[in-house]
Amino acid sequence: DAMVIQNPRYQVTQFGKPVTLSCSQTLNHNVMYWYQQKSSQAPKLLFHYYDKDFNNEADTPDNFQSRRPNTSFCFLDIRSPGLGDAAMYLCATSWGQFGETQYFGPGTRLLVL
Amino acid sequence: AQKITQTQPGMFVQEKEAVTLDCTYDTSDPSYGLFWYKQPSSGEMIFLIYQGSYDQQNATEGRYSLNFQKARKSANLVISASQLGDSAMYFCASGTSYGKLTFGQGTILTVHP
Numbered sequence: 112d113a114m115v116i117q118n119p120r121y122q123v124t125q126f127g128k129p130v131t132l133s134c135s136q137t138l139n140h141n142v143m144y145w146y147q148q149k150s151s152q153a154p155k156l157l158f159h160y161y162d163k164d165f166n167n168e169a170d171t172p173d174n175f176q177s178r179r180p181n182t183s184f185c186f187l188d189i190r191s192p193g194l195g196d197a198a199m200y201l202c203a204t205s206w207g208q209f210g211e212t213q214y215f216g217p218g219t220r221l222l223v224l
Numbered sequence: 225a226q227k228i229t230q231t232q233p234g235m236f237v238q239e240k241e242a243v244t245l246d247c248t249y250d251t252s253d254p255s256y257g258l259f260w261y262k263q264p265s266s267g268e269m270i271f272l273i274y275q276g277s278y279d280q281q282n283a284t285e286g287r288y289s290l291n292f293q294k295a296r297k298s299a300n301l302v303i304s305a306s307q308l309g310d311s312a313m314y315f316c317a318s319g320t321s322y323g324k325l326t327f328g329q330g331t332i333l334t335v336h337p
Contacts, residue, residue, distance in 0.1 A: 153315060153327035154269070199267050210257030210276065210319040215269035 115216035134202030228328035247316030
């Protein structure tokens with residue numbers, strides 16, 4: 112089945128230690144998104160790629176970076192995680208940008224010690 | 225700018241009964257999409273149903289239907305014949321022309337046996 116895969120499902124890191132979260136997709140979608148979701152809140156878009164074009168949300172901290180080496184993979188790098196970065200990180204994909212349905216992966220729960 | 229309002233923080237329903245989850249939206253875009261997602265305690269966002277702003281008919285997907293009233297800017301989700309597995313957080317979202325999803329704050333649905 113075509114799907115969005117996120118690894119790992121749970122990630123524990125130390126304060127200030129860089130961490131990378133991974134997302135892959137078999138849907139062959141053009142657009143990939145990264146969302147941050149804190150407890151009992153709505154998901155918040157961090158950035159998205161339309162093909163190789165990177166689009167950063169204005170309020171995304173510089174501590175968060177992303178890479179998309181090919182159509183299938185997208186990575187979220189947190190350069191110096193703080194306690195406030197503990198959250199669920201959701202990857203999503205869509206075929207196009209206009210009002211298209213976004214399909215989400217299972218998410219990665221990040222814990223910062 | 226887009227805004228989604230879900231006024232019901234929590235809803236309770238008896239198994240096999242129908243339930244309506246409310247959603248109102250505010251957008252300046254002439255063309256937009258409205259989505260409902262289900263998020264169980266595991267964290268994955270599951271796409272349920274989509275309504276385009278120009279669609280004449282209300283969207284239906286199995287036990288899910290979207291009661292779209294454009295003049296009132298509402299897009300309520302109706303779940304018929306509730307099941308215990310429907311217990312989850314439900315998010316209403318709108319999609320803009322460049323792909324960003326704006327989510328409401330969510331409604332926690334609890335289905336009682």
